[in-house]
Amino acid sequence: MRTSRTILQMTLALTLGLLGLVAAATPAAAAQSRADLAGCPANTLCFYNDEDFLGHIFTIQAGESIPSLHAYVCAGCDSPKHGAGDGNFGDQMSSWVNNTSWSYCWYYDINYGSYVTVMPAGQAISWVGKRTQDEASSVRPC
Numbered sequence: 001m002r003t004s005r006t007i008l009q010m011t012l013a014l015t016l017g018l019l020g021l022v023a024a025a026t027p028a029a030a031a032q033s034r035a036d037l038a039g040c041p042a043n044t045l046c047f048y049n050d051e052d053f054l055g056h057i058f059t060i061q062a063g064e065s066i067p068s069l070h071a072y073v074c075a076g077c078d079s080p081k082h083g084a085g086d087g088n089f090g091d092q093m094s095s096w097v098n099n100t101s102w103s104y105c106w107y108y109d110i111n112y113g114s115y116v117t118v119m120p121a122g123q124a125i126s127w128v129g130k131r132t133q134d135e136a137s138s139v140r141p142c
């Protein structure tokens, strides 16, 4: 009797321990699936020209710096704020996913002028807000 009760207690303890491991793993799994849903590949920083990770995607490899997003053609892109962004990726970004281990910063102007904000590693923002959307002109690790 004593032996079977001890086994039952051990089984219960093991089960609770496994449940604890599953619960601890859940937040990381949720963060990963969020990046997957946004369609941003691993080791890549993704800029989307629409909110909620929609529209044209501009991808930046981990560690890469982009002094002018205006230098990259985006057929059909239309910047409602700045004519200089029409047809290119400058002044377009409305949401982003940083699926890298690098911290990135983005800027209103080309050549990293007028710092706006940091994009921490492993984070995503579904809308940067009315003031700062359609403004990004350069981006680099920081």
Ligand SMILES: [Ca+2]
Residues within 6 Å of the ligand: 048, 049, 050, 051, 091, 092, 093, 094, 133, 134
């Ligand atoms: Ca936009």
